[in-house]
Amino acid sequence: MARTTASFRCTECGWTTLKWAGRCGECQAWGTVVEAAEQTGITRALKPVAVSDERVARPITAITAPEVEHQPSGIHEFDRVLGGGIVPGATILLSGEPGVGKSTLLLEVASKAAQGGQRVLYVSAEESVNQVRMRAQRTDALHDNLYLAAETDLATIIGQVDQVQPQLLIVDSVQTVSSSLNDGLAGQPGQVREVASTLIRVAKDRGLPLLLVGHVTKDGTIAGPRVLEHLVDVVCQFEGDRQTALRFIRAHKNRFGPTDEVGCFEMTGDGIAEVADPSGLFMSRGSAPVSGTCVTISVEGRRALPVEVQALIVKSSAPQPRRVTNGVDSSRVAMLLAVLERRAGMKLSENDVYVSTVGGIRLTEPGADLAIALAIASAYSDKSFPGTLAAVGEISLAGEIRPVSHAKQRASEARRLGFTTLVDSNSAHLRDAMRTAFATAETVQADVPQF
Structure with missing residues (x-):
């Protein structure tokens, strides 16, 4: 016969402990650990059961598995x-x-x-x-x-x-x-x-x-x-x-x-x-280029999607400039702002910076780093990129442009959607990528900002 001992169990995740705790050690929820009774110990040994010929273990190569049949749901x-x-x-x-x-x-x-x-x-x-x-x-x-x-x-x-x-x-x-x-x-x-x-x-x-x-x-x-x-x-x-x-x-x-x-x-x-085909859901509908915008090709699962990143920079009147993000990771944006200031010479510490995506999509992959950085640079210089430019790449703390996964799929989707210029890891450094992007802007060369 099994004996019982006092224990405590979390009502949220089922975590058990011998002593009461105010906070669950598994799901970190407060006030969910309650007293429970748990059986421990077995007084008799477990007897092995004879296995029939139908259930005896066989080599995996001798087992034939039926084909998995998927029935379409209609969606x-x-x-x-x-x-x-x-x-x-x-x-x-x-x-x-x-x-x-x-x-x-x-x-x-x-x-x-x-x-x-x-x-x-x-x-x-x-x-x-x-x-x-x-x-x-x-x-x-x-x-x-x-x-x-x-x-x-x-x-x-x-x-x-x-x-x-x-x-x-x-x-x-x-x-x-x-x-x-x-x-x-x-x-x-x-x-x-x-x-x-x-x-x-x-x-x-x-x-x-x-x-x-x-x-x-x-x-x-x-x-x-x-x-x-x-x-x-x-x-x-x-x-x-x-x-x-x-x-x-x-x-x-x-x-x-x-x-x-x-x-x-x-x-x-x-x-x-x-x-x-959600390609047009995450881009603005304006025809004229606007400063502070850049398009990236994001990969969601096996699907490549164009996503427009928008940035706005204004002079801050507060002792601590604001950093507001929507649809992008705030810590990632803070890192990119530090890289832009240190590696590209952009004085951003005295400005409020706002970064957002279009359409409510959330960008979590590092492949969107370059588009975010170019959108911030465009807003900082008040120079717009043409609508045929897209950017894909991860930015390191040293300012290097690193390649990302599914590069061929992103490039193919960019060409299908009419993007003729793709700024990616072919530019070894952030400065090179910015020069390439601004060189395609619809301005004379003398007006292109130098970073």
Whole structure:
């Protein structure tokens, strides 16, 4: 018989400790460690079990694996991220911030599957069937093959699956469903683990594709125990600013496909729409060149996108000049400002500097360094670059231009979009890149600033 000892468990991530702590040692959350009882020690030895001939270990070369069949969901951008479609029996976890459009996207997936002849069961544990029906009517997702149920009890959901016999199951969301076999409220680590493991087991036994909606914490991670991400086959993150209509979906884990693809969507009044070619979404629509702007070719997954970086420099009246960024990393901009001042002789310490991207996209890769630096130099000198110039490159602290990944893909996309001048690592130093960029400006050579 096992004995019990007092222990403490974090209600957010499931971390355990023998002593109480005010702050979780795993997720760093405050006030989430509570007392729990944990079984420790085993009084009898574990006996080995005889393995049948069907389950005996064999050489990996003697095992034939069936081909993974992807069933298209009807939404090309979603299929792109999944690796071609939804695999029967697979469990897909879709997470994202509240209001970003997770339920709208999955309702669109359910509608496409129903129109394709599949029987779909959509279980909403957060909204009533009337609320889901109203959204479906607004997005034109009504179909006789789409079944709705508003349930929060796990056993009742499994009963609905037995009754409907669906070919696609959607549960929105896993943190709001509870099981009577586990103590605690819905959303606690034990409940999330029990609900997820039971639904995944049902999906695997029946070859039923399962789509789960997951909540996120305030720092953007998936709420509940970390084991939830290990149990599922695919983990997708739905990203986007609620102030803009653009949405991105990325796969952080995919057992049936790549994890470097990105799907692009746009929220509209009629629901969610695919954006097959988002090339023009992240550039300004002005025809005349404006100082303080430069275009870079960013790579999101396997997709190359032109992104316009804008900079504004004004004389500061405060003792500490302001550094305001939007869509770019503030620490990266601070480093580039130091490099520009030290390596290019630009006196920026007495000016307020504002740097932003167009369209709400966020640039995180170092390949955007050169475009940010050129946009700041353009704003500093009040000289504009032509609309046919783009810049790609990483800048070191020594002012060197370093090459970036996917260089051929970026150059090919730049040529396709009409950029005739690409400033990149062919310029060995930041000064050389700036001379090349300003030499293409629509000014006489005497007006080109010297750095």
